[in-house]
Amino acid sequence: MSDTLRAALALAGKDLRLEFRSKTGIISAAMFAALVLIIFNFSRDPTTVSNLDLAPSVLWATFTFGAMVALNRAFHLERENAAFDGLRLAPISREAIYLGKLLANLVFVSLVEAVTLPLFILFFDVDLSGALPGILLITLLATIGFVGVGTVFSAMVVRTRFAELMLPVLLLPFMVPPLIGAAMATTRLLAGRPLSDFAGWLRFLAVYDLVFLTLSALVFWAVVDE
Amino acid sequence: MPSAEPLLAARGLGRRFGPSTVLRSVDLALVPGQVVLILGENGSGKTTLLRLLAGLLRPTHGTIQLGGKPFSSSDPAARRGLGLLSHQSLMYDELSLQENLVFAARLYGLKEPHLVAAAAMQGVGLAERGESRLGSLSRGMLQRAAIARAFIHRPPILLLDEPFTALDAGSADRVREWLSGRAREGCGILLVTHQPAEVWDLATDVGVLAGGTWAILESRPATLEGFLPRYRDAIRV
Amino acid sequence: MNAGTRGRGAIRGGLAVSAIGLLALAGVYVLALKHTPVEIRQGLAQKIFYLHAPAAWSALLAFGLVGMVSVLYLWLQDPRLDLFAASSVEVGLAFCLVMLTTGPIWAKPIWGTWWTWDPRLTLTLLLFFIFLGYLALRAALTDRSERARFSAVIGIMGLLLVPFIHISVYLFRTMHPMPILMKPSKPSLPPEMLKTLLCSFGVATLLYIGFVMVRYGLAIRQFDREEAQHES
Numbered sequence: 263m264s265d266t267l268r269a270a271l272a273l274a275g276k277d278l279r280l281e282f283r284s285k286t287g288i289i290s291a292a293m294f295a296a297l298v299l300i301i302f303n304f305s306r307d308p309t310t311v312s313n314l315d316l317a318p319s320v321l322w323a324t325f326t327f328g329a330m331v332a333l334n335r336a337f338h339l340e341r342e343n344a345a346f347d348g349l350r351l352a353p354i355s356r357e358a359i360y361l362g363k364l365l366a367n368l369v370f371v372s373l374v375e376a377v378t379l380p381l382f383i384l385f386f387d388v389d390l391s392g393a394l395p396g397i398l399l400i401t402l403l404a405t406i407g408f409v410g411v412g413t414v415f416s417a418m419v420v421r422t423r424f425a426e427l428m429l430p431v432l433l434l435p436f437m438v439p440p441l442i443g444a445a446m447a448t449t450r451l452l453a454g455r456p457l458s459d460f461a462g463w464l465r466f467l468a469v470y471d472l473v474f475l476t477l478s479a480l481v482f483w484a485v486v487d488e
Numbered sequence: 489m490p491s492a493e494p495l496l497a498a499r500g501l502g503r504r505f506g507p508s509t510v511l512r513s514v515d516l517a518l519v520p521g522q523v524v525l526i527l528g529e530n531g532s533g534k535t536t537l538l539r540l541l542a543g544l545l546r547p548t549h550g551t552i553q554l555g556g557k558p559f560s561s562s563d564p565a566a567r568r569g570l571g572l573l574s575h576q577s578l579m580y581d582e583l584s585l586q587e588n589l590v591f592a593a594r595l596y597g598l599k600e601p602h603l604v605a606a607a608a609m610q611g612v613g614l615a616e617r618g619e620s621r622l623g624s625l626s627r628g629m630l631q632r633a634a635i636a637r638a639f640i641h642r643p644p645i646l647l648l649d650e651p652f653t654a655l656d657a658g659s660a661d662r663v664r665e666w667l668s669g670r671a672r673e674g675c676g677i678l679l680v681t682h683q684p685a686e687v688w689d690l691a692t693d694v695g696v697l698a699g700g701t702w703a704i705l706e707s708r709p710a711t712l713e714g715f716l717p718r719y720r721d722a723i724r725v
Numbered sequence: 726m727n728a729g730t731r732g733r734g735a736i737r738g739g740l741a742v743s744a745i746g747l748l749a750l751a752g753v754y755v756l757a758l759k760h761t762p763v764e765i766r767q768g769l770a771q772k773i774f775y776l777h778a779p780a781a782w783s784a785l786l787a788f789g790l791v792g793m794v795s796v797l798y799l800w801l802q803d804p805r806l807d808l809f810a811a812s813s814v815e816v817g818l819a820f821c822l823v824m825l826t827t828g829p830i831w832a833k834p835i836w837g838t839w840w841t842w843d844p845r846l847t848l849t850l851l852l853f854f855i856f857l858g859y860l861a862l863r864a865a866l867t868d869r870s871e872r873a874r875f876s877a878v879i880g881i882m883g884l885l886l887v888p889f890i891h892i893s894v895y896l897f898r899t900m901h902p903m904p905i906l907m908k909p910s911k912p913s914l915p916p917e918m919l920k921t922l923l924c925s926f927g928v929a930t931l932l933y934i935g936f937v938m939v940r941y942g943l944a945i946r947q948f949d950r951e952e953a954q955h956e957s
Contacts, residue, residue, distance in 0.1 A: 265597065272594035276580075283582050339580070348578035348637070350544055352595035353567040411882065418875045422865035432858040432879065435851045439889040442897050470889055477885060483562070484799055484874040488545050506869040507955035 266361065269354035273362025278369060280339060287335045288370065292377040295328035299378065299385050317388050318448035322404075322441055324382065328374040329405070330430050333412040335370070336363045337420040350486060360482040364413045364475075371409055375401055388452070396451045400444050403467035407440035408433065410475045417485045436474075443467045493556060494519050495569075495676040496541060496645050501550035502700070503536055510536045512700030513550065518645065518676040523667070523690055525708070526680045528697035529723050534680040535575070537697065538647045541678070542572040554645075568596065571639040573648040577630055578637065581623030585614060585633055588622055589640060596641040608636040613662060628659035635666065646670060646677045652686045660686060688712045696722045732945030739938025746931035753925045777831060778922065779929030780823040781849055785887075786933055787817025788852055791859075792884025795877035807873035808948060810880055811863065812940035814856050816933060821853040844895045851890055855883040 281287050302320045340346035349359055379397070383390055390397060412433050419428040447463040494517040501514040511533040518524065528534050539545045541552060543559065543566075552559040554566050579588040589608055593601035609615045612632040617625065625633060631651065639646060646667075652660050668690055671677055679687060684694075688708070696704040696719055703722035709715045791810045798806040828846050829839040840846075859879050866872040 268597070269595060272591065276583075276591045279587070280580060280582055342581060343579055344574060344576040345578050345580055347544060347574060347576075348592070349595070351542060351567060351570075351572055351578070352592075353564045353597065354595060355564045358564075414878065414882070418862065418878065419865075421871065422862070424865065428858075428862060428865060431854070431861055435855050435858070435890070436882070436886055438851060439886070439893040442893040446897065466889075466893065473885060473889075474882070477882060481799070481878050481881060484878050487874075488871070507952045 266355055266358040269352070269358040270361035270365060273349070273359065274365035274369070277336065277339070277363070277366035281335070281366075281370065287332070288373055291328055291331045291370075291374045294331050295324050295374055295378040296381055298324045298327050299381055303385055317382075317386055317452060318445045320386065321379075321382050321448065322445050324378055325375055325401070325405070326408075326437055326441065328378060329371045329408060329412065330433070332370045332374055333367060333409070333416045333433075334420070334425055334429055336367050336413065337417050338425070341420065356483040356486050357479045359486060360413065360479050363417070364410060364478075367409045367413050368405065371405055375405065390452075393451050396457075397448065400447045400451070400464070400467070403464065403471060404440040404444035406471045407467060407474060408437045410471065410478050411436045414478045414482060414485060417482070439470055440467060443470070494553070495555060496678075497553040497556075498541065499551050499553075501537070501540060501552065502548050503533070503540055503545060504548045509548075509700055511540070511697075514697075514701055516541075518678060520644070520674040520676055521671055522692050523671050523677040523679065523687070524693040524695060525684055525687060525691045526678060526695050526697060527682075527684060527719065532697040532723075533700060534697055535649055538572060538649050538678065538680060542570055542647055543567055544572070568641060569643050570645045570647065571641065571643040573635055573638040573646075573651055575649055575653075577622070577634040579622050579633065581621065583622060584619050585609065585622055585625070586618035588633070589637060592637045592640050598641060604640060608640045612636045612666065627654050628656050631655055631659060632662065635663065639670075644675050646675050648677065648679045650680055650682060652681060652683050664690060685712055698723050731949055732942040735938045735942030735945065737942075739935050739940075739942055741935075742931060742938060743935030746928055746935045749924075749928045749931060753921065753928050756921050756924060776925070777824055777827040779925040780820045780827065781845060782926055783929040783933045784817050784820040784824060784849060784852060786930065787813045787820065787937075788856075788884065788887070791817065791880045795880030795884075798873060798877045799881075802870075804869070804873060804948065805945070807876060808944040809937070809941050810876060811860075812937050812944055814859050814880075815940055816936040818853065818856040818860070819936070820929070820933070821849055821856060824849050825853060842894070842898060844891065844898055847894045848887070848890050852883075852887075855879070855886070859883070 299320070302316075302324070306316060337346070340349065379401075382388070412429070415432045415436075416425075416429055419425040419432065422428055443463045443466045447460040447467070450460040450463075496516070496518040498514055498516040501511060501516070502509070503511045510531075514533075514537060526534050526537065536545065540547055546560075554569055557566070559566050579592075583591070586602075586605055586609070589605035590601045593604040593608075598604045606615070606618070609618055612635055614629060614632055614636065617629060617633075622630070622633065631654075635651070648667075651663055651667075655663065664687065667677060667679075667687070671690065679691070681687060684691075688711075691708045694704065694706060694708045694715065695702055704718065791813045794806050794810045794813070797803075798810065825846070828843075828849075832841055833839055859876055862879065863872050863876055866875060
């Protein structure tokens with residue numbers, strides 16, 4: 263078990279080192295998220311729609327798009343020099359490869375979210391004081407959910423010609439439950455409702471994460487083996 | 489073939505890709521110190537055979553044994569006994585040579601990855617290029633780097649896919665020397681090549697793949713010139 | 726049965742079953758239009774329910790089978806299982822389309838709106854997209870075994886997604902009151918309506934079986950043709 267973890271951490275570390283060396287990936291994803299926020303701002307009429315009503319939807323839509331952009335990078339970088347063969351040759355389990363890529367993706371998407379959230383607070387003038395820990399928890403749970411599935415799908419679509427297009431097509435249905443859960447919970451949180459009002463949604467997100475992380479780890483070999 | 493317990497053995501190995509059958513039935517037994525040259529025309533399945541043996545491909549039929557035990561691609565630990573030098577370097581251009589080798593060492597679970605990486609670079613004569621970005625290395629250096637990576641865990645079984653392609657004479661000499669050293673240490677070596685002259689004297693056995701199986705598999709004949717006519721007959725099948 | 730004739734049985738049988746199914750469909754229509762009472766509140770438009778609900782059932786049946794067959798494929802690696810799953814997806818997609826078109830046609834005269842985020846309609850919409858994604862991925866992959874394995878992964882993950890979509894969309898709906906879509910609750914359905922409904926469920930299942938048999942037969946024949954072409 264710890265062999266798997268060690269290999270996964272080595273893999274994630276390599277991914278992050280590569281990403282921070284070039285930085286283009288994270289900058290593109292962050293800029294993309296910022297642009298999405300700006301577009302949302304111009305596409306609404308502030309006099310008719312209140313910020314608080316719109317806020318959770320905008321935030322989660324932005325996170326979704328940002329995550330999509332970030333996810334494709336993980337397996338794309340293994341295509342140069344057939345580096346992925348190097349991972350498959352090594353005495354590491356398929357689950358270790360999945361876990362390593364998952365961890366790197368989580369860090370990456372979290373960074374994009376960390377850039378997006380302050381911009382969101384700024385552009386939409388939303389008061390998040392007191393709600394911040396809650397927002398972070400909801401974000402973490404929902405992110406794990408769709409990055410967990412997204413990691414498997416991005417490994418599949420990287421072999422096709424239109425990977426950037428195929429990933430959203432495959433992944434969007436799987437983002438609906440975490441998105442609904444996160445938006446519902448965020449709305450209640452921002453409306454100042456007590457924890458008991460949205461604990462159910464948090465549980466829902468947690469169960470989704472558990473089920474799909476386990477399933478993804480179990481089927482990942484089918485995506486890796488030839 | 490000698491009758492010692494083989495490092496690597498295959499029986500009836502076959503592989504299809506969709507409707508096309510690349511390998512029909514291949515038997516193999518590799519013992520320590522053996523250096524087997526694998527020859528054949530393009531498309532005869534040489535690379536496929538190596539990839540099957542390395543666990544990168546699942547056989548359509550047949551079995552592989554590693555040290556007498558069945559080997560399947562779902563058994564990670566067994567892969568420690570193998571190393572494959574592929575056509576491509578399996579490394580990352582944006583990382584330095586040293587970073588690439590340290591990563592490989594970690595993947596193989598080796599203790600003190602930095603020391604192992606340094607020793608590997610030393611072994612292929614690239615100690616001074618450790619900080620260089622991998623993408624900046626010349627072809628010959630890249631091949632040596634790939635060798636350092638492929639065999640960083642010092643496996644007893646070495647699989648090499650056309651190691652001499654596009655190498656200058658000096659680099660080819662170094663690779664030959666390195667291979668000879670490994671064979672003396674008791675490694676088993678399977679080497680696919682289009683340039684048998686480069687390693688003829690080093691080889692102990694020669695195999696020719698044609699029609700999805702061995703057309704020839706025997707101890708290495710004394711001279712390459714004497715062997716070539718039989719090679720041409722074999723591939724004409 | 727040698728390779729040249731494999732699949733022919735499935736096609737013939739499937740065409741027969743489908744023909745029976747289509748005749749039965751016509752029969753159900755007669756039943757629905759002539760012999761079943763008109764629902765008071767919704768009027769004539771409610772009749773489309775006899776097409777709509779069974780289509781949903783067939784789509785869900787198709788989806789469930791795809792998921793289970795996908796698990797079997799990953800276990801047994803038999804290409805016929807993959808061909809069956811793909812056939813089931815195509816048929817399921819067709820039923821989804823029926824449901825997604827009849828839904829709005831039903832909703833408009835009653836609610837004045839084409840679309841409602843009814844939980845089942847939304848589930849069908851997402852099912853539709855999962856099916857489409859499945860087929861899009863298959864079209865983009867050329868290696869047979871890769872295509873089969875990846876399709877199986879989507880099939881399995883898709884199947885497990887269904888309960889989560891159902892729960893979340895249902896809860897979403899109850900929090901956001903929208904025109905409550907009346908569904909004739911089973912116990913209080915007058916017996917004629919229930920009978921018609923059950924008949925149409927039976928017909929939908931029959932049509933599913935027939936269509937999948939034909940599609941599967943065609944898929945097997947194409948598979949064999951590819952094999953033969955390669956030998957020669």
